[in-house]
Amino acid sequence: MINYMQKWMKIRPREMGLFLGSVALIFLIRCAGLIFNNFAETAFLKRFGVSWLPVLYIVNPMITLFFLEKLSSIKPHLSAYRRLSFLLFSCGTMAFFIWVLMFMEGRFLYPILFVMKVQFETLLSVFFWNLGNELFNFHQSKRLFPLITIGGVLGDMGGNLLTVGVSQVVAINHLLLMYGAVLISAAVMTRYLGNRFPLQVVPKKPKVATKEESTFLKRIVGMGPLMKKSTLVPVMVGLTFFANVVLPIMNYQFNVAVDHRFGGENAMIVFFGTFRGAMNVVSILLLFFSGRFYGRWGIPMALLFHPMNYLLVFLGFLFRFDIFSAMYARFSTNVIRTTFNQPVNNMLIGIFPDEYRSRMRPFLRGVVARAGLITGSCLILLTTTVLPPHYLSIVALPFVVGWIGTVIFLKFKYAALIIRLLGANFLDLRSTEAHVIKKLFHDRQIQDKLLDNFKSSRGIDAFFHARLLKYLGMENLDNHILNNLKYQDSATVIKLLPLISGQCGDRFFRILKKMINVADEPLTLAMIRVAQPRNTKACRKFYQALEQQCRSRGVQTCVSPEIRAHSAACLLMEMSEHRRELMGQWMRGANLDHVHAAIIAVAESGETVYVSLLNQLLNRGASHERLLPALIRALKKLDPDGVTHRVALFLNHSRVEVRMAALEALEINDDDGLRRRVLALVGDRSDKIRTLAIEKIKICPHCNGRLLFEFLYPASRKMREGIFEILKALDIKDPDMFAFFEGEIRKACICLAVSRALEKLPRNLSCRLLIRHLSEIRHVHIQAGLRVASINDDSGQVRLILRSLFSRDHRRRSNALEALESTMHPRLVRQIMPFLDGTAPEDILKSLYRQPGGAERLFEPVKALEFLLQSDSRLTVRLARGVLETLPQDVLDGDIKTTKTLCTGQLFQGNANADRLEDFSSTEVVMENSLSFQEKIVYIQKVDIFKNLAINELAAISDIAQEVAFAPKEILFQEKEFADTMYICVEGAVSASRNNVGVGTFNPGDSFGMSAFLVDSKRLLTCRAKESTRLLEIHKQEFEEMLMEYPQISFEIAKIHARMIQRLLEQIQAEDTHESLMKDFFNKHKHMK
Structure with a gap:
């Protein structure tokens, strides 16, 4: 059932816990909010009086603004969990306190409750969604936020049901107790989520407060230049102001009508619970269809729907002031505002660039909306003393008419406004979502203006306008693009061609025919790719002209083989009767040009019968490397479902074109x-x-x-930059960082536990190398965890600490450890600190290592080896196998004995690791007296440039180092030869001479030929074997390829050469100093004479 839900709602297994926790949290918050809202509104109307509502309407927006600004500045360095839990505990505790005060029968509590319901609802909503934005990245939020919102709607329904049920059993005052209990439960849930999915790997430091101007005044002054730039901004101001003027008037009339209809508290609160529950259900249902409305009729019409409904509402209140008019008023305005007005307003604000959008939202929602609310409330205060409530409709109608007039003005000026913004590059279309753009540019006048702009634009602007018109479904766009091609440069034409739908008919191919220029290979290939369908007469004429121009160039090699292959492929398709047989013959033939043309032809034909033949050619890729890109693209067209796993192997191909084609093909x-x-x-x-x-x-x-x-x-470095770019784009959140960090610490503990177990074995060469390798892996895991923890550290403190944390200077290192404790999350510090402060390995394992089945399992040497043989690391398995081969049979278990038998070359069947071990065995040449893998590493490590490398880097060099033998007096190389190898002496001796004069001897452990090998110069010496000699030989080409995978080797080479230069400079400086002293001595001695 859970798996079905995950698949249906597109929730990943790793996200399920956090998703369910978030849904439960918003359910509790919204459920409590509805309970409190129903109680506070009922208690105020029945115990304090409806006449005070206008005053509270004035007070509410100002108090909300004050609380939002103050609470956002309280301890901003705390995580969103702690801020939300603090607010939940405070609200719940305050509810209990007010419940106690109610026994004193103080009437002053009810206006406080009415104000608190708005503040609590606003603040809790803001803090919850702030937490959601920190927990989920952009891609997750698009999938999960709508589902989490459904949890909030269910909470609203649950709150309404609880309100109705509880109010019929106990006194309604006890709803405050239920509200407080639900909020405390939500606070406990928040703390639980905070422990399970923690935030702030690096806690934010509180910012020093600076004295600034009033935010209110800054928002007003800052909008002046923006209003001058665009008439759309004053229109948005008008729409927001008029909507918020009439809102409190309608709410006041609704509450008065409800107060008159229901005489008792219980009846009123049951009404509120039932009515709001039904309203929530209808709002959710209408949300599924609202997008179709403003997508069909346009944005101005969607905006007109809301004020027209207000006109009906106030006319209804004017002529029939009762509960039915009130229900229609609240129901219709809330539903239309939620489903139509708010999404459309967000679309209009969203088209502005981010720097303007960040100013417009606070100004409209903070300044203009509050000004409208206060204006409407003041109008209620001024008129209710002389007019009955239903005559407030007369006061509100002028503002409704002004609202309708603003929308009508927008309707007639909408095209001109959007076009003016577009012409001034004022719209942020590149970051606006596609479906929003389509609704914004639905107007026909706008599309005509965009078309005019496209006709007059050049380069990237022409492509941008054409792509926008293509998405909007502009009629006859293909012909407009074709007419515009002759005015564009080659690069722009290449971008515009794919936008043509191919429905232009013969005219399309006639224009392409005029543009043929085989000397411009990118343009010609772009035309070939869009020349569809190929079985038409016009298309064949295009390819005939292409073939004729290829021939007219005289030398066929000057034309791209791909262009010639496409040309031949189209001509091949003319022979429809013999096409299948001929293409099969060409694909099985030896002429690669024919094979290439046939591959392209079958790809364009769309006939899947050729898939098996294409797969055969793909399997023989080594002999058809030039054809691999075309083969992969053909399989992508003919077999898109099965191509991914077949081409994945070519992602590591040596040719760039093959890797690119494979990457393009896979999904x-x-x-x-x-x-x-x-x-x-x-x-x-x-x-x-x-x-x-x-x-x-x-x-x-x-x-x-x-x-x-x-x-x-x-x-x-390039890999890290790319990964950081992806992390920034995907907005990876702190819970993933915590999980990765703790996973790295767990791996470091495993390495430590296995190392301690191996120390119980005899310390032979294989065992020492394996222990050192595990120590290096442990160090890598610790460093990786720390560096990932610094990704979201905007202050750069963690990066500064890391620079000193692994320093050889003990003072700097101790300071870095102290700084790390005060900078990172305490939970992470507790895990990482034992590895950094010199804690004994036994204490680390006791305090940190928690493995299912008990840590004792890996403390036994044989069990530890068995664990290493299951590793995914090839090097770890090879080193563990080397240790295993040195162990006596009597200390091994049955399973590990079988594995050892496999390692020594006996027949084995049925072990899951047989293939892996057999593969590793094949990489080593078994011969008498040959060096083992571990011995090669020891000899390579004696070379100066390799001595500081890690085991995995030494192992990589050992894989390319070949063992060679030389007879006595056999020449290894002669001076003035080009150097392409270096050597390490294993056994025997090698004499070196220059101009037939001996200059030295290389003995076992020495390396030579390195300098010329590295700088790509000629040999300075002649080397020959003095006796039977065995050497390790490293070839230059293989070494350079390995450097791409292990850049640390290049860094070590650079360090060795830097030390050599430093020693040389010191020597020169010492000689200069000695010479200067001698000169001074002789000058003084001469003067004395």
Whole structure:
């Protein structure tokens, strides 16, 4: 059942706990809010009097503004959890306190309750959604916020039902107790979520308060230049002001009508609970259809719907002031405001650039809305003393008429306003969602103006207008684009061609035919890709002209092979009777040009019968490397569902074109394996592949933040920059960072536990290397956790601490540890600090390591080895296997004995790791007296440039180091030869000479040939074997390829050369000083004579 719900609601398993917690939290908050709202409104009307409502309408907006500004400045460094829980506890406690005070029968409590219901509802809503924005990133919020909102609606319904049920059993005063109890439960739920999904890896520091001007005045003054730039801003001001003037008048009339209709408190509160519950249900149902209305009739018509309904409401109150008019008024205005008016207003504000939008929202909702509310409330105060309540409709009608007039003005001027904003580059269309743009530009006049702009624009502006018109469904757009192509440069034409739908007929191909220029390869290929359908006479004429121009160039090699292949493919499709047979012959033939043309032809034909033949060619990719991009694209067209897993293997291909085609063809969907492969390309040498890989990750349905963190460290700089770009775009939140950090600490504990177990074994070479390797892995996990914790650290404090944390200076390191304790989240500090402050390994494992089944399992050497042999790391398994081979049979269990038998080469069947171990065995050449994998590492480590490398880097070098043997007096290389190898002496001796003069001997452990090898110069020496000699040989090409994967080796080489230069400079300086002293001595001695 849960799995079905997850699939239906598109909730990931990792998100389910946080989602359910958020739904439960908003359910409790909204449920409590409705209980309190129903009680406060009923108690005020029946115990204090409806005549005081206008005063409270004036007080409410000012108090709300005050509380929002004050509460937002209280302890801003606290997490959103603590702020919300603090507010929930405060509201709940205050409700209990007021419940006690009610026994004193103080009438002053009821206006306070009426004011509090608005403040509590506003503040709790703001703080909850602030928490939601910190818990969920943008992609998650689009999926989950509507579902969480449904939880709030259910809470409203639950609050109304509880109000009706409880009020019929006990006194309505006890609803305050229920309200307080529900809020306290919500506070406990908030603290629980805070412990399970913590925030603020690095807590924010409180900002020093600075004295500024009044926010109210700043908002008014700041909007002056914006109003001058666009008439749409004053229109928005008018719409907001008039709507908020009539709102308190309508609410006052509603409350008066309800107060007159229901004489008792119980009857009134039952009415409120039932009425509001029904209103919530209808609002939710209408939300599903409202988008179709303003999508069909346009934004101005949707805005007109709300004031026209207010006109009916006030006319209804004027001619029939009773409960039915009141119910229609509240019901219709709330529903229309929620379903029509608010979404459309948000669309209009959303089209402005962010810097203007950030000023408009506070101004409209803070200044203009409150001015309207206060104006409406003052009008009620002034008129109710001389007029009965139903005559307030006469006071409100002029403002309703002004509201309608503003909307009509917008209706007639809408096209001109939007076009003026567009011409001034004032609209933020690139960041506005597509469906919003379509509704904004629904007006025909706007589309005609956009078309005129397209005809007169050039370059990127022309492409932008054409793409917008394409999305809006502009009629006859293809012909307009074709007419405009001759005025655009080649780069713009390439972008415009895919926008043409292909419904233009022969005219499309005639224009393409005139534009043929095979010398411009990108343009020609772009025309080829859009030349559809190919089985028409006009298309064949286009390809005939293309083929003729190819031939007219004389030398066929000067034309792109891909262009010639497309040309041949179209001509091939002319032979419809023999096409299938001929294409099969060409694809099985040896002429690669024919194969290329046939691949393109079958791709365009759309016939899936060729899929098996294409797969055969793909499997022989090594012999058809030039054809791989075309093969992959053909399979993408003919077999889009099955191509992804077949082309995934080509993501690591050596050719850029093949990697690009494979990346374009695959769809990640929800496959973590594919996501890992694509993430590996974020550090690709090709910028195009890197950019496409980043975009693929950004648009995939779900990206696990923890998976992104895994690729951060260790990684190249380019890889880290790409991952950080993805993290910024996906807005990965703190719960994922906490989970990753704790996962890294858990892995570090496992490495420590296994290392302690291996220390009980004999300390031979294999065991020492494995222990060192595990120590390095543990260090990497700790560093990765700390660096990921610094991602959201805007202050940069954690990055500064990390620079000193691993310093050799003990004073700097101790200061960094102290700073880390006061900077990071206490929960993370407790976990990371034992690894940094020198805590004994046994104490670390006792306090931190919690493994299902008990930590004792990995404290036994044999069990630890068995665990390592299951590792996903190839190097870890190889090193563990080396240790296993040195152990005697009597200390091993049955399973581990079987594994050892496999490692020593005996026949094995049925073990899940057989393939893995067999694969590792095949990488080592087994010969008599040959070096083992571990011995190679030891010899490589003796080389100066390699001595500080980690075990995984040394292992990579050992994989490319080949063991070679030389007979006595055999020459290894001669001087003035180009250097492409370096050597490490393993056994024997090598003499070195220059100009037939001996200059030295290289003995076991020495390396030579390195300098010329690194700087790509000629040999300075001649080397020959003095006796039977064995060496490790490293080739230059393989070494350079390995450097791309392990950049740390390049850094170590640079450090060695820097030390050599430093020693040389010190030596020169010492010689200069000695020479200067000698000169001074001789000068003084000469003077004395």
